[in-house]
Amino acid sequence: MDVTLAGVGTRLGGRWVVDGVDATPPPGRLTGLLGPNGAGKSTLLRLVAGLLAPERGAVLVGDQPVASMARRGRARRIALLEQESSSSVPLTVREVVALGRIPYRSLWGSDAGDEAVDRALVAADATHLADRPWSTLSGGERQRVHVARALAQEPEVLLLDEPTNHLDVSAQLSLLAFVRDLGTTTVAALHDLNLAAAFCEHVVVLSAGRLAAAGHPREVLRPALLREVYGVDADVLEHPRTGRPVIAFHEPAPAAAVPAPVSAGEP
Amino acid sequence: MTATTTTTTRDTGSTAPPSHGGRRRAPLPVLLLVGLGVLVATVLVTVTIGPADLAVGEVARSIATHVGLDVVPVSPLHDAIVWDLRLPRVLTAAAVGAGLALAGAVMQSLTRNPLADPYLLGLSSGASLGAVAVLVVGVAVLLPVAAFAGAMAALVATLALARSNGTLTPGRAVLAGLAVSQLAAAGTSFVIFWTATGDSYREILSWLLGSLAGATWASVAIAGIAVLVVGSVVVLAGQRLDAFAFGDTAAAALGIDVDRTRWALMTLVALLTGAMVAVSGAIGFVGLVLPHAVGALTGPAHRRLLPVAALAGAVFLVWADTLARTVFDPRELPVGIVTALIGVPVFAVLLRRGRGSAWT
Numbered sequence: 001m002d003v004t005l006a007g008v009g010t011r012l013g014g015r016w017v018v019d020g021v022d023a024t025p026p027p028g029r030l031t032g033l034l035g036p037n038g039a040g041k042s043t044l045l046r047l048v049a050g051l052l053a054p055e056r057g058a059v060l061v062g063d064q065p066v067a068s069m070a071r072r073g074r075a076r077r078i079a080l081l082e083q084e085s086s087s088s089v090p091l092t093v094r095e096v097v098a099l100g101r102i103p104y105r106s107l108w109g110s111d112a113g114d115e116a117v118d119r120a121l122v123a124a125d126a127t128h129l130a131d132r133p134w135s136t137l138s139g140g141e142r143q144r145v146h147v148a149r150a151l152a153q154e155p156e157v158l159l160l161d162e163p164t165n166h167l168d169v170s171a172q173l174s175l176l177a178f179v180r181d182l183g184t185t186t187v188a189a190l191h192d193l194n195l196a197a198a199f200c201e202h203v204v205v206l207s208a209g210r211l212a213a214a215g216h217p218r219e220v221l222r223p224a225l226l227r228e229v230y231g232v233d234a235d236v237l238e239h240p241r242t243g244r245p246v247i248a249f250h251e252p253a254p255a256a257a258v259p260a261p262v263s264a265g266e267p
Numbered sequence: 268m269t270a271t272t273t274t275t276t277r278d279t280g281s282t283a284p285p286s287h288g289g290r291r292r293a294p295l296p297v298l299l300l301v302g303l304g305v306l307v308a309t310v311l312v313t314v315t316i317g318p319a320d321l322a323v324g325e326v327a328r329s330i331a332t333h334v335g336l337d338v339v340p341v342s343p344l345h346d347a348i349v350w351d352l353r354l355p356r357v358l359t360a361a362a363v364g365a366g367l368a369l370a371g372a373v374m375q376s377l378t379r380n381p382l383a384d385p386y387l388l389g390l391s392s393g394a395s396l397g398a399v400a401v402l403v404v405g406v407a408v409l410l411p412v413a414a415f416a417g418a419m420a421a422l423v424a425t426l427a428l429a430r431s432n433g434t435l436t437p438g439r440a441v442l443a444g445l446a447v448s449q450l451a452a453a454g455t456s457f458v459i460f461w462t463a464t465g466d467s468y469r470e471i472l473s474w475l476l477g478s479l480a481g482a483t484w485a486s487v488a489i490a491g492i493a494v495l496v497v498g499s500v501v502v503l504a505g506q507r508l509d510a511f512a513f514g515d516t517a518a519a520a521l522g523i524d525v526d527r528t529r530w531a532l533m534t535l536v537a538l539l540t541g542a543m544v545a546v547s548g549a550i551g552f553v554g555l556v557l558p559h560a561v562g563a564l565t566g567p568a569h570r571r572l573l574p575v576a577a578l579a580g581a582v583f584l585v586w587a588d589t590l591a592r593t594v595f596d597p598r599e600l601p602v603g604i605v606t607a608l609i610g611v612p613v614f615a616v617l618l619r620r621g622r623g624s625a626w627t
Contacts, residue, residue: 052520075522082516089512090567102510103522169378 001077001156001185002027005199007057008047009209017043019209020056026189030180032076032196032217033189035206036230041189042083044206045159048187049080054225061157075103080159081193093137093145094130097121100152116152119245124148140171147179164195197221197245205229291607295571298564302578307348309582310361313589314353318596321345330354330406360491360588360602361547361581364553365498366543368561368580370536372573373556375502377509377536378437379587384555384570385540388440391549393421394541396451396458398474398548403462409491411545415476421447436515440533450612465612475548477603479588486546497535505569506533512567550603552610553580553587556560559617583609 005023009016018040024265025031033041046052048059050066058176059066061077069077079100089096098117121127127142137145150158160179164172172192176199179186187204190196196203197217205212205220207229213220226234226247233250304456317320319590329349331338340346370385378387386392397417401410428443429436474481501508507528510518515525543550557580558572566572584602591602 046516049520051516070315071524072522074518078520080516080520082514082520090562091509092566095509095566095568096512099512099521100512102506104505140368 002063003048003063003157003185003187004060005044005048005057006060008044008054008059009056010043010047010052010054012043017209018047018054021204021206021209021211023204023211023214025185027185027203028183029185029201030176030199031185031187032149032200032203033187034193034196034203035212038208039229040208040209041206042161045080045161045187045189048157049159050074052081072103075153077155078159079153079155081146081150081161081163083162083165089134091134092130093126093132093134093148094121096132096134096145097126097148097152102147103153114152120148120152123182124153138171139166140168140175142176143167143171143175147175151182156185157184157185158184160186161190162191164190164192178180191254193221193226193247197247198239198242205258208214218245221247285518293564295565295574298571298575299578302575302582304583305581306361306578309585310354310357313357313585314349315588317348317353318595319345319348321349325349326354328494347510355484355487356479356482356588356592357585359486359490360496362487363479363543363547363550364557364580364582364584364587365433365577366490366494366539366580367550367553367584368557369494369498369501369573370540370543372558372561372569372576373508373532374554375558376511376569377528377532378441379511379514379618380437380441381559382555383441384551385536385543385593386448386551386554388425388444388537389421389451390418390537390540391544392448392455393424394544395475395549396421396450396455399455399458399471400570402470402474403458403467410482411486414545414548415541417451418537418544422534422537422541426530429444436531473601474548477526477548478591478599478601479547479594480599483544489542494540494577497539498573500535501532502570502573502577503527508532508569509567520596546563548601550584550606552603552606552614553584556614556617557583560613568623 003025004262008021010133011017021040021044033044035041043052047054048066050059050069053067058184061069065076066078091099097120098114100120101114101116104116118127121130124144124147126141126144129137129145130142134142134145145161147160158179163175163179167175172195176188176195178200179188180201181244188200190200202215203217203220205225206212212229213225222238223234223236226232233252235248235250237246237248238244239246297377311323311326314326315323325345326349329341329346330339332346333341333436341349367385371383373382374385374387377380377383394414395416397413397420398410400417402411425440425444425447429439435610455475459468475503479486504606507518507523510523511525518528519525558576560580561576562572565575584606587605588602591600591605594600
């Protein structure tokens, strides 16, 4: 499904957290949303999900503005997974995945057995977890089940906010390979630039709420951009097997132009 | 996709037997039928308990006569004890118990706070202030009306305060409720301190602790209608409550109008609680403990939890009130003392078992 961000902007607490961002994530592919902490990644995802209304510009899914969609209809087309937070949910995995069917049930409708839940469990390779209590899952299993919940929404657009947080390296790789191969238009906010370089077809880089660059990782993730946006010194190498970019960071030089907050935070 | 395979294998390999999740849960219709059966039996049996000795058969015949069935009538005295004295009280207890359990369960979900109870938003304090004002000052309104008005005034104040800077978050609602509650409690203390004399003290105390001693058929109607109407709506809205499990943003992403749903449900619960307080004062611990105890049986999905909790609350409060009126016969205990005496140990057991990783 075509997603278009046209000059999207919104303020939170009077500050433009997202400011005039244009982007077109490629349909059916995985797009990485990059940028330092506070660059506006989470806010942008909420704008795309329609949970915030843009003050400027518009987000289009197909040719319909997300802000004008009815709530439930929107939830059938766009799924958002937040950063993992709650570990104390007293539900089983199947119950968690079934939450994704809520947009499809009539207002007071029944929650009779739903094949979409089984399909989502199979698709996310989580069937073996179905009867486990949520609280007993590992971090990787939780993310997998969250993805299954999102898939149960049968979305055209999947939005993931730092899905690899708190996962070990193997779980990170398998999760991103899995969402890349879904064939659903997916936008994932990522911190790990090497993961983005390895799995994303397209990356969108934000800096202080504005679009810094967008395009294929090979063209976007260059040393100059990394210095400008992240304030780090890095070399970009080529992966010996895949040919994709691999970023090798350098220790900051003592006199390097490090962003102010880092040194200000030190005692 | 090699990585996927690796992870899957590892996950499967390390899967420990589930500690409690693999447990089969009884089907909902079975739970409801059993609960309903227990409730009917409870009503029939508890009506026989008291100073005048009655048999279950007499109770059934008295009820049958009044609903127009052609059975052998019981003696007029026994009929009056059943129909005019004990049955209204037992049925009020059942309705109030069901209402408190429902209200507690909904509040706990809406605020994502396992310690939430039906009185959270300052409702009981507001109702008590209204009731005490009537009892002591002699304001010429019926006591339940005054209690209901007090509860609603407290609710409006709480929601207005919580809402003062925009959205209604659970945390703000709880804090605002606390402030309103303190204010109303101070008002109650002032009224008592300034004006109460002699007998009105005992009457006030029984209000503050909760009592079903004054229950009439009017109480049955007030509490019963409130439970049936509000109860049906919140049970039907159960899956929307489920959507809040992962927080407000997750609920919004599932197409729920978070703010409006929270407002609507809180207001409904407050109306329900107001009706309960109006007929029985503020009875503690039912709304706090019952949902947790029942959750261990039904699991947390609200479609299952809410109706079963309502039945369990009804049975529980009927028995608690029966104890309250018989243990120290002819003196009566306020039922709130009994529910606390039973509720606190139950709560302690649940806490020790750590049911609800929700409490960590």
